Amino acid sequence: MSTLARKLPFKPNRMLVQLLLLLLIILFFSFQAPYFLSFTNFMNVLNQMVEVGLIAIPMTMIIISGAMDLSVGSILAFSAVCMGIAFEGGLNIWLSVIVGLLAGLACGAVNGYLIARHRMQAIVVTIGMLVMLRGLVYVLNEGRPVSGFPDAFYFMGQQYIWGIPFNAIFLAVMFLLVTFVMKKTRFGAYVYGIGNNEETVHYSGISVIRTRFILFLLSGLFSALAGVFLVSRLASAEATSGTNIELDVITATLIGGTHIFGGRGSLSGTFVGLLIIVFLRNGLNLLGVSVLYQSVILGILLLIAVGKQKA
Amino acid sequence: MKRLLNIHEAPTILFTLLIGIIFAFISPAFLGLDNVKLILDQNTTTCIVAIGMTMVILLGGIDLSVGSVLALTATSVGLFLSSGMSPWLASLLGVAVGVLCGIFNGYFIAVLNIPDIIVTLASMYIFRGLAVGISGGTWMTNFPSQFQFFGQGKLLGISFPLLVAIILVIGFVLLLKFTRFGRRIYAIGGNKSAARLAGIGIAKSKFTVYVYSGMLVGIAAVIFASKVGSVQASTAGSNLSFEVMAAVLIGGGSIFGGIGTIAGTVVGVLLMGMIKNGLIIAKVSPFWVDAATGFLIILAIVINTLQHVRQNRRKGGELI
């Protein structure tokens, strides 16, 4: 047994455990929840995981670089509401989408400017943004939802192509694209480098500030994208959207093997972590477990995932 | 005068006065005795929770879970009461629930050495979920009339919660100033490795701080439940941890640990309370309150970092 463990490289081993956990969850719910094991339900799950999944992409990169972004849920809502207001103001729907994305980028830029350029603590800055943006969201539309978007827009969140939801395909493409960036490009190398030893990267004549700034920009952009997809899926932009989404995102990332202190992790791991979480939530939903009880389970999973990393 | 300005909290106090004057101009009712009483009364729970948060931040830590601890404790008290327990016993048990939450956080953070941000993020959801679970998802109301004393009663002409807050503030000011436990917190926050060399048990101090913090939130929760007269587990104290953190940072606490006082935090709480109250009196959308809180957190961290950079520059030359 021990020789076998030694022969297997570390990473696939870890991935194996994650896949096993996923399999167990699927098996468990297949027996427990009657409607769980069906193509429709699975596609439904995929359709619903997109927002968390989109945000998990930059979150993985940011945690690998040794930081964290807690403001993603608020950025999501802020972008969604900005988009809604732009649309209500008479703007073309696609231009409104662009307005939403720009709003997300702007939030990311503020985060990035304070954290990368001025080396402020990421956690506190993003908590500040979390609270402030959520407040602004309510200020902007006084808490009432925006709806009545044109049908063409609902394509993004509700259309199925060959039985597969469009947004899930989009998510998969994004995952592949960013996996490529992290594995095959200079930028990815810098992110891993910064997470492992920021000072050496700085001493190698590479701009740590720029890399960090881009990461928070990306986080803003992807959160905004998630906002757009959410609005499209639910057909309305609400002030409460994205509340507490950071728990799902961070848990997925950390269960996926990304190290809390940075330097190690992968998007493929995050993807598996994501599946674990969404299937778990879906199964619990089908069993009639309340959303807030699900949070208890997620919280415990998070503690276990990080606790394992210390050992 | 110069000596007064040298106090660490001087800028916050001045700023608070300034805000007060501005609001007084906008709305004369702001400085009325009733309104001042209202501001004090509205912020007792925040103030009590902020005492614990001050200690956590002094250690260089962070606690996102206090709002959920408040919800869980308040819900438990509601359950105890509805099962016919006497208000005193129910409240006492409620505080015990808070302490248990503190032990939970402290165990994972101090003993298992998991980063505080992760532990309290997780426990924020765990405690909230438990609260909703045991409440059955409904409002807790119809508390017995004797229970109202904790949140609405008066003792010696002063409102009871205010009295509790004052006693706790004084108690913890003394604890931090005059006991070895209190000074250890400052030492650990100031220079961890020097603290270790001085033989200070870092894990033990951390654990104790989180337990105290849990206890304080427990007390705050009892007052909260009694004052509001009802508890909804899913929303009670939902933004509390952020507000309290803002108050500590605004009150001069340093996110890097070691610097800050409970007195400063109290000023921070009052400032936040005044802004909230003033915005409402000035008939600005109440939604601006959250936006203002977030902005203040960012402002506080900006000031914090600037001070930190300035001090380090003086020490280590201009090397970047």
Added chain:
Amino acid sequence: MANPVLTMEGISKEFPGVKALEGVDFELYPGEVHALMGENGAGKSTLMKILSGVYAPTNGIIRLKGEEVVFRNPLAAQHQGVSIIHQEFNLFPNLSAAENMYIDRPEIAGRFGWLSWSKMYREAQQLVDSIGGGGIDVRKEVRHLGVHSQQVIEIAKALSFQADVLIMDEPSAALPENEVQKMFEVVERLKAQGVAIVYVSHRMKEIFEIADKVTVLRDGRKIATRNISEVTEQSLIRMMVGKEVSQLYPVRPFQQRKETVLQVKQLSLDAAHAVSFQLHKGEILGLFGLPGSGSHTIACRLFGLAKGTGEIGINGKPVQINSPAEAKEMRIAYVPPDRHRQGIIKPLSIRSNLALPILRDLSEGGRLNQEKIKKISQYYMDRLHIKSPNDLQSVDFLSGGNQQKVVIGKWLASKPEILILEEPTRGVDVGAKAEIYNIIHELAQNGLSILLISSEMPEIIGLSDRILVLHKGEFVHEFGHGEADQEQLLKRASNPRLVEGDAV
């Protein structure tokens, strides 16, 4: 004379693969200042760490006032009366001076076990005053105190533990010139109180001013203990340096000076005051100075890690260097002194480390060209003889010497014109040292201009074509090819005024 307060008998300390100390005896009497001298790596710091409870000796006995003692940790040593003051102070910047001395000490409790601030302030002020720190207000927070005052607080803290033995590690390094005298006054008072002081320093001038006795270590052995009146600067240096430099160094013939590559004028910042120098093509220019003399600052400035005043010219053109990225653009490379923190990224592979600074050149439109990376990496593996089964191995598994070669390699890959080497062989075994020296020599032969900063004198002397000596941030002397020896070098660096007939 009275009985010794402290004796160490036959102290040895072995680390895996290294004998840091071998059979060292040491005696310390009350009320004396005993200087401990030796070159870097002679074993001073190991001896101090054993004495202050950081390390346990492999062999040997420590007696305190005649009784055998074992220090479990620094705090235990402190309680038994042996305190150390490190170069980097161990203070709480956010606490008052008094509290720094008495943190977590039960003896300062007042009624009901509560802290008595008045008692603490009173006793702290008394202690501080007793060693001549009368100007210091112990109520002030330490971060608002100057370096000298902080040092006084550290000393007073030691005294509050009833210290019999006080170890001072390079106590003058952080102090400005005018405060060194103040520190000496403090030391004199301690002497008068009967405290025995171990004074560790490189600076000759100070040793002769303050010490009563001196013990010299070399290569982990004790060479001699003498009364200060029995030695001269010459004889001390001879004891420290010992035999002549071995065959570690390649022979560097005299070089005709070629064109100037780097020109520095009036560069000032921090420890460096208006330094000017030139570096020529294919030259190895040594910069030597005691700790804090400013050579590190100069390197940081040239590599864009710090900002300051002064002009820098490269190949005759004035340039601005504001960041390491800009320095890299100008073909300046810097092998930093702390390899672990600044040189390598430990968990990553040799290949990733080697390619890091030049990833821009090794990628097309952001996409990394793995073929090119592999080629470059393998080229430098071979060229620098980095010993590892392959270049995908994590650098964590390499020996210190091979790690250092990786750091040198990653900068050679950037094809620099100017290479700044700071402590290029720190923590590297002898075999690898020789290899690295050969590499440096070869690079210069091929036209690379090298700025060599090192605290190891044999290294500077063995490799440099010219040596500039820094003292307190200013150049005090230049040695031409073959002119320098260790005695001269150390003399100039520690106290240029002692050298007669010298026009700087």
